[in-house]
Amino acid sequence: MTGPISRVVLVTGGSRGIGRATAELLAGRGHKVAVNYVSNATAAADAVAAIDAAGGTAIAVQGDVGEEAAVERIVDEVQDQLGQIEILVNNAGITRDDLIMRMKPEAWDDVLQTNLRSVYLCSRAVMRSMLRARWGRIISVSSVAGVYGNAGQANYSAAKAGIIGFTKGLAKEVGSRGITVNAVAPGFIATDMTAALGEDTTSAAVERITLGRLGTAREVATAVGYLASDDASYITGQTVVVDGGLAL
Numbered sequence: 001m002t003g004p005i006s007r008v009v010l011v012t013g014g015s016r017g018i019g020r021a022t023a024e025l026l027a028g029r030g031h032k033v034a035v036n037y038v039s040n041a042t043a044a045a046d047a048v049a050a051i052d053a054a055g056g057t058a059i060a061v062q063g064d065v066g067e068e069a070a071v072e073r074i075v076d077e078v079q080d081q082l083g084q085i086e087i088l089v090n091n092a093g094i095t096r097d098d099l100i101m102r103m104k105p106e107a108w109d110d111v112l113q114t115n116l117r118s119v120y121l122c123s124r125a126v127m128r129s130m131l132r133a134r135w136g137r138i139i140s141v142s143s144v145a146g147v148y149g150n151a152g153q154a155n156y157s158a159a160k161a162g163i164i165g166f167t168k169g170l171a172k173e174v175g176s177r178g179i180t181v182n183a184v185a186p187g188f189i190a191t192d193m194t195a196a197l198g199e200d201t202t203s204a205a206v207e208r209i210t211l212g213r214l215g216t217a218r219e220v221a222t223a224v225g226y227l228a229s230d231d232a233s234y235i236t237g238q239t240v241v242v243d244g245g246l247a248l
Contacts, residue, residue: 004029004030004230005230006030006031006032007031007032007086007087007137007228008031008032008034008078008079008082008083008084008085008086008087009023009026009027009031009032009033009034009085009086009087009088009089009228010033010034010036010061010074010075010078010085010087010088010089010122010126011023011026011033011034011035011036011089011091012036012065012088012089012090012091012092012118012122013036013037013038013065013091013092013093014033014034014035014036014037014044014047014089014091015035015036015037015040015043015044015046015047015060016040016043016047016191016192017189017191017192017193017217018091018141018186018189018191018217018220018221018224019035019089019091019092019141020035020043020047020217021216021217021218021220021221022089022091022217022220022221022224022225023035023047023051023058024047024050024051024054024056024221025218025221025222025224025225026087026089026224026225026228027051027054027056027057027058028054028056029225029229030056031087032057032058032082032083033051033056033057033058033059034058034059034060034061034074034077034078034081034082034085035047035048035051035058035059035060035061036060036061036062036063036065036074036092037060037061037062038062038063038064038092041060041062044060044062045060047060048060057082059078059081059082061074061077061078064114065090065092065114065118065121065122066092066113066114066117066118066121067121068121071118071121071122071125072125074125075122075125075126079129084129084133085126085129085130086129086130086133086135086136086137087136087137087138087139087228088122088123088126088136088137088138088139089139089140089141089224089228090118090119090122090123090138090139090140090141090163091140091141092114092115092118093114093115093141093159093193094110094111094114094115095111095153095156095193096108096110096111096155096156097152097153097156098152099151099152100154103154103155107155108155111155111156111159112155112158112159112162115156115159115160115163116158116159116160116162116163116166119140119162119163119166120166123138123166123170123181126138127174127179130174130177130179131174131177131179133178134177134178134179135178135179136174136177136178136179136180137179137180137227137228138167138170138179138180138181138182139181139182139183139184139224139227139228140163140166140167140181140182140183140184141163141183141184141186141220141224142160142161142163142164142167142183142184142185142239143156143157143160143185143186143187144185144186144187144241144243144246144247145157145160146158146159146160146161146162146163146164146185147160147161147164147185147239147241147247148247149161160185163183164183164185164239167181167182167183167237167238167239168237171236171237172237175236175237180227180232180233180235180236181236181237182227182232182235182236182237182238182239182240183238183239183240184220184223184224184227184239184240184242185239185240185241185242185243186215186220186242186243187209187215187241187242187243187244187246187247188202188205188206188209188214188215188243188244188246189214189215189216189217189219189220189242190214190215190216190217191217194214202214205246208246209243209244209245209246210244210245210246210248211244211245212244213244214244215242215243215244219242220242223240223242227240
């Protein structure tokens with residue numbers, strides 16, 4: 001009996017939070033993982049070291065996935081060191097929160113570039129090899145903000161809603177070639193991003209969550225891991241909401 005096939009994975013924004021949890025989970029399942037980061041080389045090195053210590057295979061790859069040239073270089077580096085990318089996890093994301101009347105154009109552009117343009121660029125960059133292989137998994141991290149909206153986050157909500165639309169459109173383009181395209185929409189997850197919201201905001205959020213607590217990065221990573229697996233081979237164009245019942 002043969003074991004699960006080892007795949008090559010690229011996780012954007014993979015040095016911390018949901019990205020790191022996803023990288024560790026997929027590496028734990030025998031996949032070779034590229035951990036992408038922009039500026040925090042120490043965090044990326046820590047993530048790679050943790051995977052190596054657990055017996056996995058990982059590399060760190062620097063680059064801004066909102067920039068076309070950087071994405072091309074990142075993909076080339078991963079392919080040179082690990083092989084053709086078979087699983088792409090579009091996780092990179094930032095926030096630049098403000099009410100729309102006070103939001104600067106650069107705050108809008110920065111969030112759309114990092115959170116949405118990167119999904120297009122990275123998906124396009126790995127598509128040719130996936131089409132040749134007639135197999136691929138693209139999983140993008142959206143947000144409940146993209147499903148229901150969030151005051152003070154019009155830019156973030158727009159980008160995350162865009163991911164959901166992109167996921168549906170691309171799924172229809174490539175489904176006949178054995179490639180599935182899905183999204184995961186986390187609610188309030190205990191990460192650096194939610195920690196920056198402050199205790200009052202976090203407490204108010206917990207009161208609205210059916211399960212009465214924040215989610216963990218590992219719980220989101222588990223959903224990503226399922227969508228990346230052969231067990232999810234008949235699921236495409238979907239958005240899995242991982243929010244502890246926040247939207248009920």
